[in-house]
Amino acid sequence: MALNKQPYRGTRDFFPKSKRVQDYLFSVMTKTAESFGYESYEGPLLEEVDLYLAKSGEELINEQIYSFTDRGERHVAIRPEMTPTVARMVAQVHRESSKPLRWFSIPRMMRYEKPQRGRMREFWQLNCDIFGAPGRTGEVEILQVAIELFENYGATNKHFEIVLNDRAIVDAVFKRMMKADEKQTYRLYKIADKSKKVNEEAVKKMVAEVGLTPEAENIFYSYLQLKTFADVDSFLKKHNENEIADAFAEFIKLTDANGLNEYLVYDPSIVRGLDYYTGIVFEMFDKHPDNRRALCGGGAFANLLQIFNEDPLPGVGFGLGDVTLEDFLTVHGLLPNLDNPTNDVLVTFQEDNGLEASMNLAKAMRKKGLKVVTSLEALKFKKVFPTAEKKGVKFVTLMGSDEMAKGEIQLKNLATKEQHTFKITDLEEMLKIMKA
Amino acid sequence: MALNKQPYRGTRDFFPKSKRVQDYLFSVMTKTAESFGYESYEGPLLEEVDLYLAKSGEELINEQIYSFTDRGERHVAIRPEMTPTVARMVAQVHRESSKPLRWFSIPRMMRYEKPQRGRMREFWQLNCDIFGAPGRTGEVEILQVAIELFENYGATNKHFEIVLNDRAIVDAVFKRMMKADEKQTYRLYKIADKSKKVNEEAVKKMVAEVGLTPEAENIFYSYLQLKTFADVDSFLKKHNENEIADAFAEFIKLTDANGLNEYLVYDPSIVRGLDYYTGIVFEMFDKHPDNRRALCGGGAFANLLQIFNEDPLPGVGFGLGDVTLEDFLTVHGLLPNLDNPTNDVLVTFQEDNGLEASMNLAKAMRKKGLKVVTSLEALKFKKVFPTAEKKGVKFVTLMGSDEMAKGEIQLKNLATKEQHTFKITDLEEMLKIMKA
Numbered sequence: 001m002a003l004n005k006q007p008y009r010g011t012r013d014f015f016p017k018s019k020r021v022q023d024y025l026f027s028v029m030t031k032t033a034e035s036f037g038y039e040s041y042e043g044p045l046l047e048e049v050d051l052y053l054a055k056s057g058e059e060l061i062n063e064q065i066y067s068f069t070d071r072g073e074r075h076v077a078i079r080p081e082m083t084p085t086v087a088r089m090v091a092q093v094h095r096e097s098s099k100p101l102r103w104f105s106i107p108r109m110m111r112y113e114k115p116q117r118g119r120m121r122e123f124w125q126l127n128c129d130i131f132g133a134p135g136r137t138g139e140v141e142i143l144q145v146a147i148e149l150f151e152n153y154g155a156t157n158k159h160f161e162i163v164l165n166d167r168a169i170v171d172a173v174f175k176r177m178m179k180a181d182e183k184q185t186y187r188l189y190k191i192a193d194k195s196k197k198v199n200e201e202a203v204k205k206m207v208a209e210v211g212l213t214p215e216a217e218n219i220f221y222s223y224l225q226l227k228t229f230a231d232v233d234s235f236l237k238k239h240n241e242n243e244i245a246d247a248f249a250e251f252i253k254l255t256d257a258n259g260l261n262e263y264l265v266y267d268p269s270i271v272r273g274l275d276y277y278t279g280i281v282f283e284m285f286d287k288h289p290d291n292r293r294a295l296c297g298g299g300a301f302a303n304l305l306q307i308f309n310e311d312p313l314p315g316v317g318f319g320l321g322d323v324t325l326e327d328f329l330t331v332h333g334l335l336p337n338l339d340n341p342t343n344d345v346l347v348t349f350q351e352d353n354g355l356e357a358s359m360n361l362a363k364a365m366r367k368k369g370l371k372v373v374t375s376l377e378a379l380k381f382k383k384v385f386p387t388a389e390k391k392g393v394k395f396v397t398l399m400g401s402d403e404m405a406k407g408e409i410q411l412k413n414l415a416t417k418e419q420h421t422f423k424i425t426d427l428e429e430m431l432k433i434m435k436a
Numbered sequence: 437m438a439l440n441k442q443p444y445r446g447t448r449d450f451f452p453k454s455k456r457v458q459d460y461l462f463s464v465m466t467k468t469a470e471s472f473g474y475e476s477y478e479g480p481l482l483e484e485v486d487l488y489l490a491k492s493g494e495e496l497i498n499e500q501i502y503s504f505t506d507r508g509e510r511h512v513a514i515r516p517e518m519t520p521t522v523a524r525m526v527a528q529v530h531r532e533s534s535k536p537l538r539w540f541s542i543p544r545m546m547r548y549e550k551p552q553r554g555r556m557r558e559f560w561q562l563n564c565d566i567f568g569a570p571g572r573t574g575e576v577e578i579l580q581v582a583i584e585l586f587e588n589y590g591a592t593n594k595h596f597e598i599v600l601n602d603r604a605i606v607d608a609v610f611k612r613m614m615k616a617d618e619k620q621t622y623r624l625y626k627i628a629d630k631s632k633k634v635n636e637e638a639v640k641k642m643v644a645e646v647g648l649t650p651e652a653e654n655i656f657y658s659y660l661q662l663k664t665f666a667d668v669d670s671f672l673k674k675h676n677e678n679e680i681a682d683a684f685a686e687f688i689k690l691t692d693a694n695g696l697n698e699y700l701v702y703d704p705s706i707v708r709g710l711d712y713y714t715g716i717v718f719e720m721f722d723k724h725p726d727n728r729r730a731l732c733g734g735g736a737f738a739n740l741l742q743i744f745n746e747d748p749l750p751g752v753g754f755g756l757g758d759v760t761l762e763d764f765l766t767v768h769g770l771l772p773n774l775d776n777p778t779n780d781v782l783v784t785f786q787e788d789n790g791l792e793a794s795m796n797l798a799k800a801m802r803k804k805g806l807k808v809v810t811s812l813e814a815l816k817f818k819k820v821f822p823t824a825e826k827k828g829v830k831f832v833t834l835m836g837s838d839e840m841a842k843g844e845i846q847l848k849n850l851a852t853k854e855q856h857t858f859k860i861t862d863l864e865e866m867l868k869i870m871k872a
Contacts, residue, residue, distance in 0.1 A: 002745035003490060005527050008512060011480030013525050016539070019476045035802040037779050037809030037827060040455045044447030044558055045481070045514070045544060054439060068504035071548050076444060078481070078514075089449050091441050098826060100812060103452070108481065108544075112507050122480055137791070137812040144795075148802065257792040258799065309438035343473050355573070356693040359580075363694065366471040366584065373473030376536060376573035390534060391473060 010113070010121025020338040022124075025322055025329075026106050029126045032149040033104035036141065038128060041103050043085035046076045051084045054307045055276060064111040078110045082127040082319065083304070090131055090315075091308035099132030118293060118324045126296075129317035136251045138316040139280040139300050140258060146284060146296060146318050147263055154334045160295065163267035164282035166251070167299070169232065170271050172244045173223050178216035188220065189273040195224055196269045226268045251280065278302040280316070291331045296320035340392035344370040344434065348379040348387075350400040357424060358399060361409065364427050370434070388414055395434055399424075446549070446557025456774040458560075461758055461765075462542050465562045468585040469540035472577065474564060477539050479521035482512045487520045490743045491712060500547040514546045518563040518755065519712075519740070526567055526751075527744035535568030554729060554760045562732075565753035572687045574752040575716040575736050576694060582720060582732060582754050583699055590770045596731065599703035600718035602687070603735070605668065606707050608680045609659050614652035624656065625709040631660055632705045662704045687716065714738040715752070727767045732756035776828035780806040780870065784815040784823075786836040793860060794835060797845065800863050806870070824850055831870055835860075 007013045014022055030040070049067050052060065060080050067077035079085060082105060090101065108124050115121060128145050130138045143162065150160055174180045174188050191206045203224075207217055219239075226232050229252050236245035255261055272281040279300030286295055298318025305313055329335045345365060349358040355376070362374045373391045381398070388396045398410040403421075411430055412419045422430050443449045450458055466476070485503050488496065496516050503513040515521060518541060526537065544560050551557060564581050566574045579598065586596055606628070610621045627642045639660075643653055655675075662668050665688050672681035691697055708717040715736030722731055734754025741749050765771045781801060785794040791812070798810045809827045817834070824832045834846040839857075847866055848855045858866050 003486060003524070003743050004484065005524055005744050007480045007524075008482045008484060008510070009508075011482060013480070013528070014478035015525065015529065016475035016477055019478055022478065023476065034779075034807050035805075037777070037807060039452035039777050040459065041452055042450035042455055042458065044443045044449070045546065046444050046447060046558070048440065048444060050439060063507075066504075066506065068502075070502065072445075074444070088439070088441055088443075089451065092449070093451060098823070102809075110481065122482070134813040140795075141810075141812070144799070148799075254792070258795055307439050308441050341473070341475050343470075356690070359576075359694055363580070363584075369471075371470050371473060373538075374577075376577070377570040387534070 008121075010115040012120065012122065016341065017339060020341070021326065021335065022322065024336065024338060025325060026124075028152050029104075029106055029149065029320075032145065032152050033126075033128055035148070036102065036145055038102040038104040038130075038145070041086070041089065041105050042107065043079070043082070043089060043105070045078060045108070047079055047085060047088075049075045049077045051088060052077060052080070055084055055087070055304070056081065057273070060111070064113055066110050066112055079107065080109055080111045082107045082109070082125065083317070086127065086129055086317075087304040088308065090313065091305045091310045094131065094305070094310065094313050100138065101131040102129075103131075104128045118291075118327050120323050124322040126320040126322075127317060129315055131313050131315040133314070133316070136247075136254060136279075138314065139251060140254045140260070142298060142300075142316040142318055143255060143260055143264075143280075143282065144258060146298070146320070147260055149320070150284070153329055155328075155332065157262045158287065159332050159334075160263070160284055160286055160328070161265050162263050162282050162284050163265050163270050164280060165267060165270040166244075166248050166280050167271070167277045168244050168279060169236065169241075169248060170268075172236065172241045173219065173239075177239050177241070178212060178219050180210075180212065180216065184210050184212065186273070189271045192224070192269050192271045193273060194269075224268050226266060229266050232266055272297060272299055276301045276304055279314075282318075284320075286328050286331070288328075288331050291327055293324065295324050295328055340390060342371070343373050343391050343393045345395040345397065346373045346375065346384070346388045346391055346393045347397050348375040348384050348399070349404075350378055350381060350398065351404055352378050354378065354399050354404060357404070358397075361397065361424055361427075365430075368427065368431055385414070444557075446551040448556065448558065452777065453775060456777070457762065457771065458758065460772065460774060461761060462560075464588050465540075465542055465585065465756075468581065468588050469562075469564055471584070472538065472581055474538040474540040474566075474581070477522070477525065477541050478543065479515070479518070479525060479541070481514060481544070483515055483521060483524075485511045485513045487524060488513060488516070491520055491523070491740070492517065493709070496547070500549055502546050502548055515543065516545055516547045518543045518545070518561065519753070522563065522565055522753075523740040524744065526749065527741045527746045530567065530741070530746065530749050536570075536574065537567040538565075539567075540564045554727075554763050556759050560758040562756040562758075563753060565751055567749050567751040569750070569752070572683075572690060572715075574750065575687060576690045576696070578734060578736075578752040578754055579691060579696055579700075579716075579718065580694060582734070582756070583696055585756070586720070589765055591764075591768065593698045594723065595768050595770075596699070596720055596722055596764070597701050598699050598718050598720050599701050599706050600716060601703060601706040602680075602684050602716050603707070603713045604680050604715060605672065605677075605684060606704075608672065608677045609655065609675075613675050613677070614648060614655050616646075616648065616652065620646050620648065622709070625707045628660070628705050628707045629709060630705075632703075660704050662702060665702050668702055708733060708735055712737045712740055715750075718754070720756075722764050722767070724764075724767050727763055729760065731760050731764055776826060778807070779809050779827050779829045781831040781833060782809045782811065782820070782824045782827055782829045783833045784811040784820050784835070785840075786814055786817060786834065787840055788814050790814065790835050790840060793840070797833065797860055797863075801866075804863065804867055821850070 065077045065080050069075050105127050106124055110122050174185045187210050195203050233245050277299040281299035283294040283297040296318055300316040302314050303312040347358050347362045362372045365372045396412050407424050408421055409424050501513045501516050505511050541563050542560055546558050610616045610624050623646050631639050669681050713735040717735035719730045719733040732754050736752040738750050739748040783794050783798045798808045801808045832848050843860050844857055845860050
């Protein structure tokens with residue numbers, strides 16, 4: 001029986017055209033991260049499962065992780081996220097590194113999920129993190145990186161917004177104002193997270209099951225009504241949480257000074273339930289009605305290094321998946337046309353004995369930094385231009401029997417149709433035309 | 437107990453400095469492949485194990501593959517090589533593609549091996565393949581790609597050589613001249629492969645066990661003595677294998693016309709035992725006495741698509757691993773210094789209230805395409821230059837209380853020590869200096 005030609009479920013074959021799209025996505029990520037001085041790193045594809053047990057969410061471990069036992073009885077997993085790896089790596093070097101550390105990576109990862117729009121089992125995810133930045137500057141900078149990244153794809157505040165919250169606020173409301181215990185707080189995270197996706201009645205039902213006082217329930221409902229930074233400020237001050245209010249106001253003042261506030265919206269439902277977040281938490285949303293979903297998420301954490309017995313080091317980071325990003329750019333018409341490759345020149349010959357001269361011309365052109373596609377057999381004149389188009393070249397060279405006899409080639413510019421005759425050895429003269 | 441900070445055995449953490457080395461290795465691979473018009477592709481990390489059972493060597497499947505059963509009971513493996521994936525992908529599209537197809541990829545892969553010099557469990561491997569090239573041109577071009585790649589790293593024929601053979605020759609000698617059956621041929625592949633690594637006596641012992649006639653044994657020993665292309669030619673003609681001799685001579689004439697022969701050495705021990713090779717087989721060797729080993733290998737195959745019930749399509753390809761490549765460049769002193777990143781400018785301020793102005797200047801500079809590292813807190817003058825050096829910047833900006841008062845900054849060129857004063861809004865004037 002013939003083997004299956006299709007890729008494993010939930011993974012993708014990147015034929016050259018889709019690979020050009022991926023390369024474009026990644027090059028803008030790299031360019032943006034590097035424009036802020038972020039340095040690229042990479043980690044192993046496999047990590048020991050213990051690393052995820054320490055910090056990842058339950059769903060990830062129990063249902064989504066690709067884990068197995070290797071031939072040496074080690075229990076390992078294909079990484080489902082990058083944060084544990086970056087924490088492990090930072091733990092090795094943070095003591096001798098000058099701060100802040102600015103790192104980025106575009107790791108490939110896997111999660112066992114049901115493939116659907118915007119979700120694959122195998123995906124890539126830009127991860128940007130800053131460690132050891134003073135005050136709230138790291139939080140501001142990470143938002144800046146995320147926003148400028150999308151601007152570099154051609155997106156504006158017509159296309160996306162960032163909904164954000166501060167875990168310090170969430171904890172002030174849940175733990176101090178509402179006096180919820182740890183278990184109740186955890187359930188409130190889940191309810192807040194779901195509050196915009198279900199109706200009011202469903203929220204009330206969930207809240208009733210938490211076992212709060214009526215006063216606490218009322219505080220929770222008022223909290224869920226907060227819509228603006230001004231709302232939050234007066235709410236917190238009304239409940240005597242002036243310190244938290246001022247710290248958040250300081251952050252908002254900085255984002256405003258950096259021109260970010262046109263993108264920012266306060267949202268009490270954003271809590272990002274993982275226990276390592278301690279400061280700003282945020283998600284970027286597509287504004288397009290057909291693609292209304294989170295594009296990326298991130299936040300600030302006081303101490304990811306604890307599990308390695310290292311001193312605390314504050315950090316802020318975000319992750320952006322390639323699948324949702326591509327959907328976003330497609331739905332808004334922001335992807336450039338990458339149907340064809342781009343090459344400089346197609347070198348052809350029209351007589352069977354032209355191969356050697358032609359290969360040598362191509363070699364000399366490559367040495368000059370050109371991208372050269374060669375025809376490896378005599379190419380009929382009428383096939384030259386369709387081939388040139390498919391290969392995305394700007395120039396073609398032709399060599400028929402006349403040219404062969406004189407040691408010449410014809411160089412043709414495909415856009416202008418201009419044609420020049422050169423001695424085959426006159427590379428410098430050809431370059432003047434080709435680089436003009 | 438604190439978690440282990442080290443990566444899983446046989447894998448690597450790429451901190452920014454080693455990531456820069458990897459990026460350098462990969463960028464030269466990409467640049468070279470694209471200079472020949474090869475198009476980039478990528479495949480899934482996991483493939484179904486059946487794909488490898490069909491074509492990979494026994495050792496790979498039985499001892500080295502990372503395979504496991506997924507949550508949906510599929511038997512999958514982390515790819516240990518790329519050829520089965522590329523064959524699967526080509527099988528999907530070859531009918532509607534114009535030939536030749538020129539494809540390259542730099543996939544990451546895993547094999548369960550004992551980590552040692554030049555060998556890791558996780559590695560990357562450049563794969564270049566050409567499908568459907570006429571005559572022997574594909575074989576010549578693939579050798580050209582491999583050679584120009586190494587030339588683009590700065591290597592010459594002082595540093596490496598390519599030892600090669602033709603499976604058509606090997607099969608003519610073993611099957612026709614020696615009349616070995618399939619099982620014997622397979623054993624002869626293994627003996628040829630080992631013949632340069634063990635002494636003469638050991639070779640004789642292995643040959644004796646194959647059960648050949650004395651005449652066949654003598655032919656085998658004469659074959660193993662062949663050293664030059666001329667040797668091969670006369671040996672084949674002596675045994676009336678003129679057609680095979682001429683086909684090989686045609687190939688060597690083309691490589692000569694392309695200036696490749698300074699790198700090429702005939703070697704009867706190169707057989708590359710996998711059954712899919714049918715034409716040229718080759719390995720690149722480091723000439724350095726401390727690193728005498730194969731850097732890359734490849735060959736021509738008549739039909740990789742058979743297992744998918746597709747029509748035959750001839751191909752030629754090679755694979756080059758990142759670990760051996762890095763060792764090669766290191767031992768020959770060919771790696772550039774990548775200790776520090778490269779950035780354009782470090783933006784600093786010397787008074788606490790300089791943060792906002794400074795972040796805005798940095799933002800404006802990024803919009804102009806500069807790589808900008810910002811100081812996120814007031815940076816003492818004496819710390820500015822050590823920081824600038826670590827960040828690999830060409831310029832720094834400074835803003836003390838005098839400059840703050842006047843809305844100015846100082847721009848300093850670190851190499852020339854030249855310093856200029858600008859209005860903080862005069863970005864165009866700063867760019868003239870920075871891009872000069």
